């Protein structure tokens with residue numbers, strides 16, 4: 001039977017068109033900046049984001065690391081949410097490799113940070129303090145139920161940075177999910193950000209790759225940082241070819257993933273033993289609580305695994321499911337029916 005894999009949208013396999021594009025890709029040496037396919041992808045990514053230039057990197061983690069190391073010097077401080085992916089899940093890279101001081105503020109349940117707290121967190125120019133150089137926002141916010149941050153909020157944060165020598169970076173690993181969910185052009189959404197990173201390898205289904213977008217000057221500096229981190233890739237057109245197809249082929253269909261998550265949430269909500277917050281269903285990420293004392297989360301996951309249904313447990317009584325291109329509406333019905341049988345037996 002088909003395995004229904006809801007562990008993440010990173011499990012998506014390349015489309016047939018991507019595989020063909022990889023096969024046909026015109027290649028060069030990208031460290032010499034002469035891989036035509038990489039150059040084309042970087043050009044298109046910059047256009048799509050409404051920025052001057054873009055840089056291909058191997059992962060979303062490196063995209064954030066390169067961006068933050070380009071904005072900041074050692075000893076500088078960045079403001080970011082306490083539930084930010086960069087703070088929680090990127091191996092502390094900004095501190096380990098950049099000597100950058102993370103100043104975390106509470107992420108509210110809607111993924112935002114209070115503007116007056118942010119304002120108060122900006123350091124005065126004083127020898128005792130690190131210099132505040134950057135604010136990072138995450139859109140969509142992974143841990144906060146995949147919620148999209150609105151343009152109005154991001155613009156308010158951008159306003160706060162102006163005239164203070166502070167920049168705004170958007171960790172837009174899933175920025176296209178945000179744009180699709182908000183019905184907003186992605187470039188409008190990020191107009192006032194100084195840099196934006198996004199992943200090709202999540203819902204967009206490419207096998208590898210992320211992009212950093214910003215001004216020409218920023219990207220020129222970022223290219224040197226990427227090389228220093230060991231992220232200079234040679235015939236990277238192999239990767240870029242699939243990214244070009246991803247931008248063309250898989251952005252609009254993210255709406256299907258969002259519809260599937262909603263159906264999943266509605267179905268799970270009526271299963272005794274599981275609860276979801278129907279007011280916290282936004283894009284393609286769903287958190288589910290186990291409220292059945294007779295089962296552990298690990299038992300549930302193991303039982304479902306035997307039924308070829310995969311998802312993650314993220315705490316002793318919480319699961320995460322992420323819809324993606326490999327899972328269709330029929331698969332969602334099967335997940336609901338198997339879960340329903342298990343919890344009613």
Ligand SMILES: *Cc1c(COP(=O)(O)O)cnc(C)c1O
Nearest residue numbers: 059060061062085138142171173
């Ligand atoms: C997945 C993710 C990243 C990192 O991407 P990788 O390609 O897995 O390194 C960064 N930020 C957010 C919000 C993510 O969800």
